[in-house]
Amino acid sequence: MKYSFENLEVWQKSRILVQSIYKLTASFPSDEKYGLSTQLRRASVSISSNIAEGSTRWSKKDQARFYEIAFGSLIEVRNQLILSNDLKHIDDKQLNDLREQIETIGRMLNALHKSQNKPINKSTSQPINN
Numbered sequence: 001m002k003y004s005f006e007n008l009e010v011w012q013k014s015r016i017l018v019q020s021i022y023k024l025t026a027s028f029p030s031d032e033k034y035g036l037s038t039q040l041r042r043a044s045v046s047i048s049s050n051i052a053e054g055s056t057r058w059s060k061k062d063q064a065r066f067y068e069i070a071f072g073s074l075i076e077v078r079n080q081l082i083l084s085n086d087l088k089h090i091d092d093k094q095l096n097d098l099r100e101q102i103e104t105i106g107r108m109l110n111a112l113h114k115s116q117n118k119p120i121n122k123s124t125s126q127p128i129n130n
Helices: 009-025 036-055 060-086 092-116
Strands: none
Touching: 009 036, 009 060, 009 092, 036 060, 036 092, 060 092
16 A cells, blocks of 8 residues: 555655765764764654655645644755765765755745645635635
């Protein structure tokens, strides 16, 4: 059985980001094992986890809230990558490559969140497009 979130392109792309983060942090200094490396991994996993959990919620409001949390985790990853670059754990190219992934996921999460917040036409049960 396949759950609906598995069909979401944003969830699929967030899984790829997790893989990228895990590969990247494997090369971090050992003194970062319980620091930035762990924080990056947890925040990246949180993105896909919240997308998955949000997709199971019955109300649009609850779904939208989980997509907001996923977006917050995405921004957390971006911040931690900038810090990783500042600390010379990653180079500019690695940072820029991951920024592209983050920006793509961010746009998709924003669109998904907006789709959950559209007012519903009570007579047709369809979203109202303004």
